[in-house]
Amino acid sequence: MTWQATVLTIFPEMFPGPLGISLSGKALEKEIWKLKTLDIRDFTSDKHQSVDDAPFGGGAGMVMRSDVVDAAVEASGDVGPLIYLSPRGIPLTQSKAKSLAEGPGVRLLSGRYEGIDQRVLDTRKAEEISVGDYVLSGGELGAMVLIDACIRLLPGFMGQSESLIEESFEGGLLEYPHYTRPRVWNGIEVPAVLTSGDHSRIAAWRREQAKATTRERRPDMWAEFARRG
Numbered sequence: 001m002t003w004q005a006t007v008l009t010i011f012p013e014m015f016p017g018p019l020g021i022s023l024s025g026k027a028l029e030k031e032i033w034k035l036k037t038l039d040i041r042d043f044t045s046d047k048h049q050s051v052d053d054a055p056f057g058g059g060a061g062m063v064m065r066s067d068v069v070d071a072a073v074e075a076s077g078d079v080g081p082l083i084y085l086s087p088r089g090i091p092l093t094q095s096k097a098k099s100l101a102e103g104p105g106v107r108l109l110s111g112r113y114e115g116i117d118q119r120v121l122d123t124r125k126a127e128e129i130s131v132g133d134y135v136l137s138g139g140e141l142g143a144m145v146l147i148d149a150c151i152r153l154l155p156g157f158m159g160q161s162e163s164l165i166e167e168s169f170e171g172g173l174l175e176y177p178h179y180t181r182p183r184v185w186n187g188i189e190v191p192a193v194l195t196s197g198d199h200s201r202i203a204a205w206r207r208e209q210a211k212a213t214t215r216e217r218r219p220d221m222w223a224e225f226a227r228r229g
């Protein structure tokens with residue numbers, strides 16, 4: 001069955017957006033993945049089509065109503081887990097993307113305003129996922145990030161499977177640096193080892209670079225890598 005992303009949003013016109021171009025767009029055309037959007041506003045019952053209301057307890061901003069969101073979730077079917085994109089969620093990682101890509105798909109709830117009434121998140125057992133420690137204006141860009149991270153892992157998405165094997169986070173390290181022509185640019189030569197033709201020396205150099213970069217930039221990943229041995 002084709003991997004499916006179902007996005008629940010008040011701005012369905014944002015999709016496929018950037019996911020409709022380049023590799024992800026081609027994969028969408030080739031039906032390597034499917035995209036379905038649901039306009040949360042279609043599930044309102046008042047004449048103003050209000051999806052939000054003032055927060056109980058006071059405070060700034062508005063909150064998306066549980067009755068409206070719940071009706072949209074009900075209509076979203078059952079292909080994949082229900083995920084609420086939220087800065088309060090567990091950070092998205094490569095291993096999470098991998099496990100989601102191995103499933104049938106995802107249902108992605110995109111918040112706006114101050115967020116969504118907690119009761120519908122609890123009742124529907126929505127898993128909360130964050131795309132980083134910063135606050136976006138809405139969950140749609142987060143949903144796109146999550147979809148992109150998953151679909152590029154789907155069989156048939158990429159031509160060369162090696163490019164996936166050697167990527168950052170695979171094997172617990174960030175990737176080594178890349179170089180291409182010209183061999184000398186602005187007076188800077190590419191590292192000599194890369195033009196030596198000695199594949200085992202190249203592999204060893206890349207591994208050392210990956211380790212050094214990880215140690216310097218991501219002490220958390222480096223500690224985990226060292227722990228695993």
Ligand SMILES: C[S@@+](CC[C@H](N)C(=O)[O-])C[C@H]1O[C@@H](n2cnc3c(N)ncnc32)[C@H](O)[C@@H]1O
Pocket residue numbers: 084085086087088109110111112113114115116129130131132133134135136137138139140142
């Ligand atoms: C303005 S934000 C609400 C922020 C919320 N009041 C808070 O402080 O946690 C509106 C919506 O953007 C989305 N969003 C914002 N930051 C995000 C992040 N880092 N990861 C995933 N979604 C995010 C969520 O869906 C959220 O409901």
